[in-house]
């Protein structure tokens with residue numbers, strides 16, 4: 130039904146530590162379809178975050194992209210200059226971080242930081258922006274958006290903070306959100322709420338979401354497709370139900386076993 | 390109670406802590422008075438910095454009388470002075486009791502442009518011609534030291550502020566960039582800083598001053614001095630900001646800002662430098678005295694602001710000979726003001742550090 134929005138082919142990333150070179154990702158293949166949620170599942174240290182960051186070209190200086198292409202709407206992101214990446218970040222692809230406490234700057238109000246996205250990517254008047262931010266915060270289900278806007282990040286609860294982070298991510302109407310373990314710091318009910326929110330946003334805003342997590346259970350209810358990553362290679366990608374019912378890789382079986 | 394605490398911003402908390410130190414509050418008041426005097430100098434000063442009266446060379450401070458001949462309290466007044474020469478041909482001033490000159494508020498005197506553009510001739514106080522009012526005495530050419538101090542404050546006090554803002558902009562930007570990018574850029578910028586730091590400040594100042602063309606008018610000289618002074622302070626600040634910037638760039642909100650599409654320079658300005666604010670404010674306060682002293686030193690040597698423009702430094706150059714200080718101690722007044730200003734900035738800076746530094750804050754409780 131929908132074409133491929135993000136197409137990662139043969140992506141290899143290595144880290145250079147003094148003398149030797151170690152591959153963190155080797156020949157990763159991954160496709161995110163339009164208006165689809167792809168759950169990227171794998172153990173700790175398997176390279177999930179690295180995939181997310183290489184899409185935005187934000188890898189740490191020690192990490193190097195060796196080969197591969199990252200096609201986004203048909204353009205290879207790896208070929209773009211640093212300058213050309215800026216209009217894509219936040220505007221076309223945005224990121225939700227694992228720990229929003231640190232992802233917000235502690236010395237500025239949350240509302241102002243969400244507004245920044247609009248300053249950089251949208252032509253809006255000051256007044257308009259304020260209203261828009263308020264609207265966004267409401268959209269992600271924050272009960273008292275006025276207060277949240279005026280707060281510093283440490284004054285909000287974890288759940289609210291994560292919602293504010295999501296509001297920031299969707300501010301400029303991106304096509305793709307990379308959510309890196311967005312719920313791992315929340316309790317179960319909050320996790321469920323955030324998952325509901327993602328599902329709602331997907332249809333409302335025609336979003337695609339790359340949902341990075343180590344929690345298969347969460348992915349089961351939310352994702353349209355699942356990709357399983359192990360030690361820097363994607364061992365399996367397929368529709369959620371198919372992967373759950375008929376896993377084709379031994380590692381996936383083990384993961385599923387651990388779940389049940 | 391907890392609600393109240395929450396609603397206080399960091400700034401309010403810092404202000405509260407600040408007020409606990411009475412001496413620092415006093416210093417703040419001193420600075421406000423001095424800067425107020427500088428801004429409204431032409432209104433507060435009974436004369437302009439140019440008005441001279443050779444008959445009153447080194448006239449001592451006018452005695453302000455509050456009682457008339459009958460010992461009754463009256464509106465304050467002064468007498469004019471007449472002089473005769475003593476055996477060393479020095480002028481000895483005596484009050485000329487024949488006519489009293491009452492001090493008038495909102496006296497109409499010499500014309501001036503208020504704040505540089507509103508023509509006015511009202512001074513806060515003054516005495517009628519031919520009376521002369523010398524609150525702090527007169528200098529060698531019979532110019533009112535009090536008036537010249539006020540005009541001089543404009544130059545001496547503003548030079549610190551302008552100089553510090555130039556050198557801090559350079560220092561913050563260079564330090565921010567060096568720390569943020571690291572690698573080669575960092576290396577080049579830091580070696581550059583070291584080059585500036587290696588040369589002793591005062592000699593660098595003299596060397597740069599020598600490079601200023603002779604035919605500059607006084608305003609250009611003023612600007613040149615500001616630029617020269619700001620060339621000196623930025624390097625050490627840049628090094629410290631660089632250190633902070635190195636640790637700040639690893640913060641996750643910097644990554645988040647990048648993921649949002651902000652460019653590097655926007656990130657440096659919006660997310661790195663604001664975190665150095667509390668350090669910078671203190672550093673600014675503590676380094677302003679350096680600029681004021683720098684100007685004073687240049688002017689004292691005759692390399693700075695040129696007569697007849699007044700600055701505290703060039704006014705002080707009259708006090709270079711010990712004989713003058715002994716005979717006319719009031720020409721040391723600019724030195725007193727320099728001392729007060731420098732002390733106030735230092736005390737304020739110290740106190741700000743105490744109330745902004747979160748580590749010390751815990752200790753104090």
Ligand SMILES: Nc1ncnc2c1ncn2[C@@H]1O[C@H](COP(=O)(O)OP(=O)(O)OP(=O)(O)O)[C@@H](O)[C@H]1O
Nearest residue numbers: 144153172173174175176177178179180189191343
């Ligand atoms: N800057 C770096 N320098 C060296 N090695 C790195 C760096 N960043 C990541 N790595 C290595 O890359 C591998 C993959 O890391 P990554 O953060 O992508 O894992 P992850 O799947 O996100 O794990 P987690 O579930 O714990 O978040 C790890 O082995 C890690 O040690």
Ligand SMILES: [Mg+2]
Nearest residue numbers: 177178179309
């Ligand atoms: Mg990770």
